[in-house]
Amino acid sequence: MNNASLSQLRGKTAIAGVATFGCGEAPGYSDMDLLANAARRAVADAGLTMNDIDGLCTASVLATMWPMEVVEHLGINARFIDGTMIGGSSFVAHLMPAMLALEAGQCDAVLVCYGSAQRTSTLNRKEVAKARRRMDPQPYEHPYEPILPLSAYALAASRHMHEFGTTRAQLAEVAVSAREWARLNPDAFMRDPLTVDQVLASRMVSDPLTVRDSCLVTDGGGAYVLVRAERARDLPRPPVYVLGSGTAVWHRQISSMPDLTVTAARQSGEQAYAMAGLAAADMDMAQLYDAFTINTLLFLEDLGFCAKGEGGAFVADGHIRPGGSLPVNTNGGGLSWGHPGMYGIFATIEAVRQLRGEAGDRQVAAPATAIVQGNGGTLSSQSTAILGTGDTL
């Protein structure tokens, strides 16, 4: 299928319901408990019942046969199932197969859902990392003991600093901007004031990234429901249309990334923009998967909001703070809102809430469009979604 035919999918489907559950700390809840609660609320938000759900997209960082567990737990009979697991971008990447299935008539309502109890789980994250090294070995990286994924992003940041003169203070500005947004969001996990100096003085983990350059570790469940556009118009919430979608994977390990300063978001973004018939200048906000501060700079560049290498100067000018020219990570992002293991679904949900005008004190003024960038692995998988209100059709 070429881009011309993909563009025929523009606006043909819409997100009709969203929900989060147990974000922050949810002691006692399992991954599935969080997923199920978010799923039930998202389906209700869409004005549907669980019996209406006949398509499922989901992924887990732990379970290898997760879609079966979700089908069983939710008691659904899914005619369309996508369990693609490409890390944190998965739930953005799920959009395209879900759209194709809806348009083909394979199913009528797709539930995309996720849950993670990684913060309060009794399963220690160090134990998980150890088990993963046995089950999914990376024999050409693990012997050098990088802190994965953090050290991989640190290596990319070191290269960005070397090539473009990006500074630690500019990286810190990303964290500060995220915090400024989080201070407007009562659901954000960290809302205390944060300054560039505080970020610079925080504990260094793997140079040049400090703990404050890194996303939080929180619990949380998230879900959204995708239906065909004509059905969405009969449902209670304002439809948020999918205008563009693109996914690209260029590597798995950071040592195999072709250019540490250019992510596959350049490709996924081009695909999504082409399908939507829109450009960066048309975007009213950007929800960019900020696992680490360097991500935001890379995605601002690769999605065309500034030239390659100018991400640092762009954020230092205050463009992404509340009141700036480009609202970015308006919920506070992975850096300050929260990060339940794989954040892509939460970036998507925030874009939907903003486009519906439900974002309270952090509401962007009358937005019509949003770009969502999902990221997975070590800058490995990139998935872009462009969403819009009815005004964009």
Added chain:
Amino acid sequence: MNDHAVSRPAPAARVYADALAEGQFRIQRCRACGSAIFYPRELCPECGAGELDWFAPSGRGTVHATTTVRRKPEAGGDYNVALIDLEEGPRLMSRVEGIAAEAVRIGLPVQARVAVTEGEGLLLFDAVASNNAGESDHE
């Protein structure tokens, strides 16, 4: 063992690890397109061909990216993790030794060394003394 196993070549990862355990650093080159390849594979990631030959690279490389992983002194202290560009082209992860972790800079010339411990080889790099370190980053 089935009928074909006799002529079946050993997997590349095994060949690499066995050489490394003998203190030898060997990588592959594609017979079809000439690309030097790391990490060891069963086919060329550039052109898809399956005929790959082993050779000894020069071991000369340049630090492409670097980070100091912070660790408590009682746990062994800070250490370096770097991406090294081999002279022959491939990039790989390793550790630069012989200088302080925080002194490892992008562009630093380095030389490969295989450390063999308890029958297992580990590819490491040493900083090469040079008056123009930092100017050899030919990108």
